[in-house]
Amino acid sequence: MTSLLPFQRIGVIGAGTMGHGIAQVSAQAGYQVRLYDTTEAAVNAGLARIDDNLKKGVAKGKGTEADRAATLGRLQPSLSLKAVAEGADLLIEAIPERLDLKQALFAELGQHAPEGCIFATNTSSISIAAIASAAPDASRVLGLHFFNPVFIMKLLEIVHHDGTSDAVRAAALAYGASIDKDCIQVRDLPGFATSRLGVCLGMEAIRMVADGVASAEDIDKAMVLGYRHPIGPLRLTDLVGLDVRLNIGEYLARELGNPAFEPPALMREMVARGELGQKSGQGFYRWG
């Protein structure tokens, strides 16, 4: 199987919500994966989540015990960035959403990665070109934007900045196909394709709640039943986290100069009260 893959060795940096999922789907596809985090506890928690996902898959008949063992056998935890970078064909970062952290990481990885290694970022909103400026060769940098939970969500948004080479874009498409994702190709503009549409809809839905147009449930139902969305914009905002979306909205309003992305007063009040959605137990819905 491995010989059909576009390359062999992948390093995933950050073993949290996204990183563990990216490592999982890569190992399931046959890649040798090194998974890095800053502490043993964090990297082990990532591995435990992968094992848990795989066990649930076996219980549902979506794989065998042998598949699970083989996938785990291809995953190596690491606390050394040098070890993760050395010999890697593709490095994917899923560390916190801060430009300074991502730039520092790519600069350090660049000291150890072999020539030709592709540097990918899972950023949801930061400029790929800005992150790429810290890497040894910006033509080998692009965005691989996965969605949560990674092993379920089919979309992979491949984001190229003006300097990303055609060969790197082609390799990213081949990687996406090898892990069974549906890929879209998007230019490095704020919000890419996903957040630019999704956050705009979410902000307008919140303004509609504030205006008393309808209840949150009925606004969501309007989109689910009237427009065939699988989930309403307010429930989705609860799942993502109101605080996370507020930050993205502020960023997009500023970068695109479009007030449609400006977080409404109701959203700011809810965040100030700690009503962050699913993770806090209360958002537009009550959770747990």
Ligand code: NAD
């Ligand atoms: P997370 O907080 O769950 O995981 C981040 C991990 O990075 C943690 O395990 C942490 O220990 C580790 N880390 C922190 N600083 C580090 C450093 N300097 N070097 C290496 N590791 C470090 O975050 P997440 O939700 O997985 O998000 C990661 C990235 O993915 C962000 O850029 C985020 O915007 C993006 N993203 C998130 C989602 C989502 O739904 N959560 C979806 C798409 C993209």
